Amino acid sequence: MYFSTKEIKVGLIYNTGIRIAKFGLKCLAPVNKKIRLGVKGRTETYTILKNNISKNDKTLWFHCASLGEYEQGLPVFQGLRKHYKTHKIVLTFFSPSGYQVRKNSPIANVVVYLPLDTKKNASRFLNIVNPELTIFVKYDIWPNFLNELKSRGLRALLISAAFRDNQSFFKFYGKTLRDALFTFEHIFTQNESSKVLLESINYNTVTVSGDTRFDRVSNQLKTNNQLHFIEDFKNNKLCVVAGSSWPEDESLFVNFINSKVPENIKFIIAPHNIKSQQIKNLKEKLNTKTVLFSEKEEKNLADATVFVIDTIGLLSKIYSYADIAYVGGAMGNTGLHNTLEPAVFGIPIIIGPNHTKFPEAKSMIDNNGMFSISNQKEFNFILNELIENNRKRLYSGKKNSEFIIKNKGAVIQILDYLRI
Incomplete structure (x- = not known):
């Protein structure tokens, strides 16, 4: 595959930024409880995965940034759980506010923090999980993980996506994140304006399905x-x-x-x-x-x-x-x-x-x-x-x-x- 000099430079900037973020989080961890939980939790991710997933397991991967995205994706997760009864489901969070509340979620077999988005982490994570299907919720986009999924021919969907024209995806400096959107097989948006924004960057495999939270809260009436x-x-x-x-x-x-x-x-x-x-x-x-x-x-x-x-x-x-x-x-x-x-x-x-x-x-x-x-x-x-x-x-x-x-x-x- 051919990459232009400009594309390589943009990728280097992104990956350098991730390394700087990793250093910054470690520095702040001693004085910030929330950051400390995330840093510590990510050191345990691979051990938890290895202890719970074998090479013969069929898996699904659900990723949510935090608790709000989890609640948003839950009715879809529940539908997939019922259908893929023999699969193991890996649920990842980036934020401690999601992980701490839902680390014992019955929807998943394994709940872990998603490691920081480096190429090494992406490869190591997917070597263990190897998901048959991946679902990302809203707009927590991780280019290295998504590019690695695509390079392995693994399916990924983005659901309940909501975009605004001031986001990096649609700016001249947002190429790395923008390209990551094209790794998704299909994107389901909350509204028509998000679809229009995706089409403006020539992403066309998109459906306006609405917000899954409406289904989620409607289920509350049945409880x-x-x-x-x-x-x-x-x-x-x-x-x-x-x-x-x-x-x-x-x-x-x-x-x-x-x-x-x-x-x-x-x-x-x-x-x-x-x-x-x-x-x-x-x-x-x-x-x-x-x-x-x-x-x-x-x-x-x-x-x-x-x-x-x-x-x-x-x-x-x-x-x-x-x-x-x-x-x-x-x-x-x-x-x-x-x-x-x-x-x-x-x-x-x-x-x-x-x-x-x-x-x-x-x-x-x-x-x-x-x-x-x-x-x-x-x-x-x-x-x-x-x-x-x-x-x-x-x-x-x-x-x-x-x-x-x-x-x-x-x-x-x-x-x-x-x-x-």
């Missing part, structure tokens, strides 16, 4: 969402749930709750960060009766006005008890959290102003099911309106559930392509 302690707390009163909140989100609720709030309103706050000091600070700022999940056995939940969920893994079920939801992340710059989880239960949603990277948020705002606020005054106004106006609250919630139903079906298209 048992009952939580008796939430029923005890709610006590048949109107309930506002703040999900995946950050301090800037929580300050809105603290100020609102500490003002004169009707007695028939209950509030559940599920912080994104459940560090004990942050939970302590939040509770101390509230001047109404507040109970923590960790102390629920010792308290009369029905008497409390605020319930702070200082644990993880319950939010999807808690949303089923909400009459109004607030989803955190968009008041600051951390990124809007999953708004589809509450939307599936047919409730109105409030978010902050920084949501431009989340097309589903724009769609729900345009559809009158979601409301974006920028400050305390706007928050107070819309929350009071949704509390007091029963008709508007129910109408907005219905628009959200209709939006979810309308956008289901991505998983069927992907599995149909794979002839499953």
Whole structure:
């Protein structure tokens, strides 16, 4: 295969950047817990793989950057799991926030950190795994791994892809990443604009299937969402749930709750960060009766006005008890959290102003099911309106559930392509 001088230079720059990143991560590991977990975890990857996979095993490889991509890909993974019953599934994460939560995922036989994207790592990893099919989710693109897959004639798909014109793939300096897209046999995008961007670089084996998260959250309706302690707390009163909140989100609720709030309103706050000091600070700022999940056995939940969920893994079920939801992340710059989880239960949603990277948020705002606020005054106004106006609250919630139903079906298209 012939490579131009320019292509070789671009590749050298990328690979040099990976080596610099590796050095930088090792330097930062002692002072950053999250980075330390990733660095340590990657040193164990090959040992875990060798202990769990033999040369005679048939395998599938699913890769997710973090927890959000895992949740996005899960319904596809589940469909493949049912079909490939005798295959071993290798699930990889890059971020500790994904690995730490889903390292015991029942969907996979082996869960590991993906090694850094060097040619040596790619070859070593694939020598062990040798996947019959590889699924990457969204846009976590690793050129050396993908090029090695292609050179071995191994199939790879990218699902739930979402692209923006300001990404490196579509810039003059993004050739290495752009070329990596062409290693995929097929790309399934969330929207038409992503397809147009791919076609602008002459990638044409693309299908607009939609976002698999719609299928994922729809499955939540089929599960048992009952939580008796939430029923005890709610006590048949109107309930506002703040999900995946950050301090800037929580300050809105603290100020609102500490003002004169009707007695028939209950509030559940599920912080994104459940560090004990942050939970302590939040509770101390509230001047109404507040109970923590960790102390629920010792308290009369029905008497409390605020319930702070200082644990993880319950939010999807808690949303089923909400009459109004607030989803955190968009008041600051951390990124809007999953708004589809509450939307599936047919409730109105409030978010902050920084949501431009989340097309589903724009769609729900345009559809009158979601409301974006920028400050305390706007928050107070819309929350009071949704509390007091029963008709508007129910109408907005219905628009959200209709939006979810309308956008289901991505998983069927992907599995149909794979002839499953």
